[in-house]
Amino acid sequence: MASTESKSSLIMPGEETSTCWSCGTMRAVHFCSACGKVQPPVPVDYFAFFGFPKKLNLDTAALQKEFYALSRRLHPDMSAQADGQEREWSLEQSSLLNDAYRTLKDPIKRTQYLLRLEGVELEEQSKQATDKARASGELKKQVVPPDLLEEMFELNIQLEELRAQKNLGEDDPALLEEIGKAKLSLEQNHDALLAELKSDWSRWDKAIDKVDDQERLKIRDHMVDVLNRRNYVRNLVRDVNEAMESRP
Amino acid sequence: MSYSDKVIDHYNHPRNVGSMDKSSADVGTGLVGAPECGDVMKLQIKVNPETSVIEDAKFKTFGCGSAIASSSLATEWVKGKTIDEALAIKNTEIVKELALPPVKIHCSVLAEDAIRAAIGDWKKKQEATKPVAVQAAH
Numbered sequence: 001m002a003s004t005e006s007k008s009s010l011i012m013p014g015e016e017t018s019t020c021w022s023c024g025t026m027r028a029v030h031f032c033s034a035c036g037k038v039q040p041p042v043p044v045d046y047f048a049f050f051g052f053p054k055k056l057n058l059d060t061a062a063l064q065k066e067f068y069a070l071s072r073r074l075h076p077d078m079s080a081q082a083d084g085q086e087r088e089w090s091l092e093q094s095s096l097l098n099d100a101y102r103t104l105k106d107p108i109k110r111t112q113y114l115l116r117l118e119g120v121e122l123e124e125q126s127k128q129a130t131d132k133a134r135a136s137g138e139l140k141k142q143v144v145p146p147d148l149l150e151e152m153f154e155l156n157i158q159l160e161e162l163r164a165q166k167n168l169g170e171d172d173p174a175l176l177e178e179i180g181k182a183k184l185s186l187e188q189n190h191d192a193l194l195a196e197l198k199s200d201w202s203r204w205d206k207a208i209d210k211v212d213d214q215e216r217l218k219i220r221d222h223m224v225d226v227l228n229r230r231n232y233v234r235n236l237v238r239d240v241n242e243a244m245e246s247r248p
Numbered sequence: 249m250s251y252s253d254k255v256i257d258h259y260n261h262p263r264n265v266g267s268m269d270k271s272s273a274d275v276g277t278g279l280v281g282a283p284e285c286g287d288v289m290k291l292q293i294k295v296n297p298e299t300s301v302i303e304d305a306k307f308k309t310f311g312c313g314s315a316i317a318s319s320s321l322a323t324e325w326v327k328g329k330t331i332d333e334a335l336a337i338k339n340t341e342i343v344k345e346l347a348l349p350p351v352k353i354h355c356s357v358l359a360e361d362a363i364r365a366a367i368g369d370w371k372k373k374q375e376a377t378k379p380v381a382v383q384a385a386h
Contacts, residue, residue, distance in 0.1 A: 122284055123354050130339060130357050130364075137335070139368045140361055144281040152288045153279060156310040228283035235286030 030074060030093055038074060038090045045117055046100035054114060055208055056201035060105055067101045108230075111197065111223060118220050122228075143228050152236055155182050159243045166243075176244075183240045186233050193230045197223065251313050252347035258317035263324050266306040268292045273377055276370025278362040282354050287311030289319050291362035293326060293334075295370050300331045307362070314352035318342050318359035331367055 021039065031038045047054045050066050074097055076090045103113045126143070133140035142149070158179050165172055200223050207215040251259070267290070268275045278291045287310065294304040305323035309316045321342055326334040342348070342356035 123357075126282070126354065127339070127357050130360055133364055134335070134338065134360070140364065142280055142361070142365075144283055146279065149279050149281050149288060152281065153290060153308075153310070156288060157308075160310075231283045232281065232286055 030070060036073075038086050038093060040089045041092045041096055046103050046113060049096065049100045050104065052104075053208065054117070055205040056107070056111060056114060057205050058104060058107075058110065063101070063104055067097065067105075070097050107201075108197075108227075111201070111227065115220065115224060115227070120220065120224055122224070143225070144232060145229075148229060148232065151182075152232060155179070155186075155236060155240070158182070159239060162243050179240060179244070183237065183244075186237050186240070190230065190233045190237065193226055193233065197226050197230070200226065251317075254346050255313055255317040255348070258320040258346070259313040262307075262316055262320040264304075264306050264320065264327075265308060267308060268294055268304070268306050273297075273373055274370070276366040276368070276373070278365030278367075278369060280358055280361045280365055282311075282315075282358050284354060285311065285315075287315045287355070287358060289315060289358050289362045291319055291322060291359075291366050293363075293366045293370060295331065297374065302326045302329055302331070302334055311358075312352070312355065314346070314348055314355040315358060317346050318348070318355045319362060321345060322359040322363055326363055331370075334363055335367060337363060 021037070045054070050063060050070075052058060052063070071094070074090055074093045076087055076094060103109045122143075129140045132138075144152075158175060162172075162175060162179060165175070200219055204216070204219045204223070206212075207219060268277075270277050270292075272294075274295050274297055276293045276295060279288070280291075281288045289307065289309045289311065291307045292305065293302045295301070296303050305326050307319040307323050309319045322337070325337055337360060339353070339356040339360040342359055343353055346356070348356055
């Protein structure tokens with residue numbers, strides 16, 4: 001059994017007033033560090049759940065360690081002797097723990113989650129921009145750059161052709177070669193975007209350290225842009241792979 | 249989630265699929281995309297320069313059934329309308345007509361964006377080809 005002095009029993013900022021429902025004296029987040037009882041879940045973000053700062057370069061080894069330690073102690077079986085209420089909290093905390101871990105361990109999901117915390121609502125913002133364009137008569141700025149859209153469109157046409165040929169049992173080596181080239185360029189594009197995103201993570205973390213709100217917003221918007229493009233490129237690579245693999 | 253009958257109808261029998269000459273002066277092209285789902289939508293209009301009436305519209309969309317239905321419906325709706333009338337089309341009207349569920353509202357937004365982008369492209373061409381006429385009117 002892990003020591004009760006694990007990092008997860010630390011008190012979170014803003015929670016200094018919460019006391020253990022059972023022994024009433026200790027302050028706790030997941031469980032009481034005095035009597036060990038599971039505490040009712042409090043609405044915290046996933047970073048705070050693990051006691052991490054809202055930074056993007058995350059120590060995944062520490063995250064994993066913390067996850068296992070918490071899993072053992074929050075698991076509903078651990079409170080099998082407990083009353084119904086504590087067991088319920090235990091279940092809720094465990095499912096929160098799993099969601100938080102799954103989200104934070106994946107760097108892309110972690111970034112997307114952080115952006116949501118930072119008020120980025122892609123769909124809602126796109127809808128608002130359209131409403132604004134309708135009202136003002138100005139053109140809406142598209143989130144995906146036109147040249148990338150053009151490339152996507154062309155490649156989609158080629159993929160459609162490839163599928164049609166496949167259905168007829170035909171094979172066009174020239175088309176395959178072209179699609180293969182496009183795929184390679186997409187993969188390079190994808191890698192470049194990932195590198196860009198990684199440098200954003202470090203810039204973000206620095207901005208958090210320096211409490212530079214202006215810089216933070218700038219990087220936030222840049223990450224949204226990079227993620228949007230990456231989404232597109234990734235989906236297309238997937239489509240290309242599917243179209244190529246399903247060939248007879 | 250299941251598609252409405254109207255979405256299925258447009259999906260199975262899309263209206264006005266095709267393309268027009270992008271470089272033609274009376275053709276406006278709108279190419280838009282939704283990164284959330286990876287959809288790409290191209291909508292083209294052919295406008296009568298005298299009357300500003302949209303005489304023809306074509307589309308080609310790579311995306312889900314709702315995106316295809318939204319753009320198919322958009323081409324149906326803009327045909328015969330003036331530029332100004334077409335600019336008044338709201339995505340919420342597409343949502344209503346196709347009974348799109350909340351998770352597919354972005355498809356209707358994309359279709360409205362495509363109409364606007366196509367009209368914007370046409371207007372830009374008009375301005376570029378008619379600088380002399382505009383000045384002469386002053």
